[in-house]
Amino acid sequence: MIQIGQTAPDFEADTTEGRIRFHEWLGDSWGVLFSHPKDYTPVCTTELGTMAGLMPEFAKRNVKIIGLSVDPVDSHKGWSKDIEEVTGHAVNYPMIGDPDLKVSKLYGMLPATAGETSQGRTAADNQTVRTVFVVGPDKQVKLALAYPMTTGRNFDEILRVIDSLQLTSAKKLATPANWKPGDKAIIAGSVSDEQAKTLFPQGWDAKKPYLRYVEVK
Incomplete structure (x- = not known):
């Protein structure tokens, strides 16, 4: 797992908003990268919609949001329709496709022995891909939280931590x-x-x- 104070590994990846290089995409902003073990999973559906609803709060704090799921980008686009229907919030931030598991491995969320494709893997196989990373404008990891699949993440707490991080950095x-x-x-x-x-x-x-x-x- 990536440690606090470590430089967040840079990567290139396809997202629902086009191909990005992570550090370049982040720019001078703070960032939240939060990951998901599989598309069309119940708890993650609620999380992605909740995050979309909170986007104005993150934007006020100069925080960019990016999600990751191990399935391909085309799958994310279909899932997004369900997320909007269920939560009332359309996904309004990029979602990384990680079908080759490279980003998940790069961030220590899956072991090197996990293979090279998401195809055939279940959410249980990928259950460790449920982490929140907060990254500062200096590209260092400021927070890393890992969650079990059965517990939805509390994004009000993520906002509270960001408020603390921004205060104490200044x-x-x-x-x-x-x-x-x-x-x-x-x-x-x-x-x-x-x-x-x-x-x-x-x-x-x-x-x-x-x-x-x-x-x-």
């Missing part, structure tokens, strides 16, 4: 458990009290010398 802060935008953050441990006086002149609430809560403006 300021010397961290976010506590269950943080959401508007809540107090934590001054990073690498910041001394003297530095904090300059960075956070509004002051802070020190629960412990190493745990300093601050209002975020």
Whole structure:
């Protein structure tokens, strides 16, 4: 599996919106790559539609969305009709076709021994291809989450994590458990009290010398 802090592997692939090179497609944006083990699977159908409905929220955060399923692009296009019918949201982001399993292997979602074709493979064969990667504008992986096939992904949580990542990449802060935008953050441990006086002149609430809560403006 790809690790946090690692450069997201670049690749070329066919998608429902044409052929792309991943890093070039991402440009200066943040990105979410989320993968699926098979087209026409029930939980993934709900996920793809939910993501489409949330696209304005991701766009506000300068985040591009791209999906992946191991089946060919032509299959994705047929599946998209079902997704719109079931969820009310048409897929409005590219879907990568990965029939040769190259991208799935590149990202460590399938072993090298998985073969070279999606043909004949079931969703159960590909059950590890259910991962969310958040990639920063620097092309580094900021988050990697793997889900079982029976549990739908919580995209509100993905948005919350992106809000935290964007805040903490811009300021010397961290976010506590269950943080959401508007809540107090934590001054990073690498910041001394003297530095904090300059960075956070509004002051802070020190629960412990190493745990300093601050209002975020």
